[in-house]
Amino acid sequence: MAMQTTLDDITTKLSSVRLPTAGLVPMTTLDYPDHLACVVFLQGCPLRCGYCHNPNMIPSRRGEPQEWQAIREFLSTRQGLLEAVVFSGGEPTLNAGLSDAVKEVKALGFKVGLHTAGPYPDRLTQLLPHLDWVGLDVKGRGKEFDRICGRPGIWQLHARSLEALLDSGLNFECRTTIHWKDFQLTDVERLALSLADCGVRHYALQVARSEQCFDPTYSQPVANTPSTAQMNALVSRLKPYFDQLELRQ
Numbered sequence: 001m002a003m004q005t006t007l008d009d010i011t012t013k014l015s016s017v018r019l020p021t022a023g024l025v026p027m028t029t030l031d032y033p034d035h036l037a038c039v040v041f042l043q044g045c046p047l048r049c050g051y052c053h054n055p056n057m058i059p060s061r062r063g064e065p066q067e068w069q070a071i072r073e074f075l076s077t078r079q080g081l082l083e084a085v086v087f088s089g090g091e092p093t094l095n096a097g098l099s100d101a102v103k104e105v106k107a108l109g110f111k112v113g114l115h116t117a118g119p120y121p122d123r124l125t126q127l128l129p130h131l132d133w134v135g136l137d138v139k140g141r142g143k144e145f146d147r148i149c150g151r152p153g154i155w156q157l158h159a160r161s162l163e164a165l166l167d168s169g170l171n172f173e174c175r176t177t178i179h180w181k182d183f184q185l186t187d188v189e190r191l192a193l194s195l196a197d198c199g200v201r202h203y204a205l206q207v208a209r210s211e212q213c214f215d216p217t218y219s220q221p222v223a224n225t226p227s228t229a230q231m232n233a234l235v236s237r238l239k240p241y242f243d244q245l246e247l248r249q
Contacts, residue, residue, distance in 0.1 A: 033133065044059065115135045
């Protein structure tokens with residue numbers, strides 16, 4: 001009874017949570033390592049990555065209370081079936097209501113994961129005590145980050161987010177989406193080694209999709225695309241620097 005009262009109190013307090021939901025994947029084993037999870041996609045992103053395959057999620061808008069209410073009702077039917085809820089986007093930390101939503105998900109008994117590019121380090125730092133896992137997108141190295149994401153000054157903000165994650169002790173993964181319009185093989189290797197030097201232990205390389213890109217030129221073939229053998233050789237060279245390195249194609 002005490003547990004139910006606590007949950008009721010939290011639900012009442014957070015009934016005004018406003019999150020602009022852009023979609024829901026009701027069940028996945030891919031978005032939170034080793035857990036059966038659902039993914040809640042939130043609308044809005046401050047970045048303009050040319051390869052983005054969810055351009056419909058870029059424009060921001062104000063969420064309506066019934067949007068989160070629908071997600072909450074769905075989650076209440078999945079207690080004991082799902083292990084975790086992942087907030088993705090877009091850029092989920094763009095939304096101020098995320099913190100209250102995360103606390104509510106935790107009160108329902110789920111673990112919480114977050115996919116973010118780290119453009120709002122202060123919000124991420126406030127969220128960290130309530131998160132169980134984070135997937136941090138690393139667009140590029142230093143100023144190349146800004147070029148790839150189409151926004152100046154983001155790489156410094158991202159660096160603060162990475163530092164906060166490293167200091168937190170939280171389980172997290174860095175991942176880089178590679179479009180060969182943005183990268184050479186040497187760029188990927190240099191970025192990976194710099195992350196390893198920072199203390200990143202889990203890293204994933206994700207080959208960008210070529211369909212429905214934000215920038216249509218990213219859907220065109222790229223002449224310098226490495227062969228499968230070249231990619232495998234790169235992964236072999238990098239693996240000793242990480243506890244876990246994964247190539248996702």
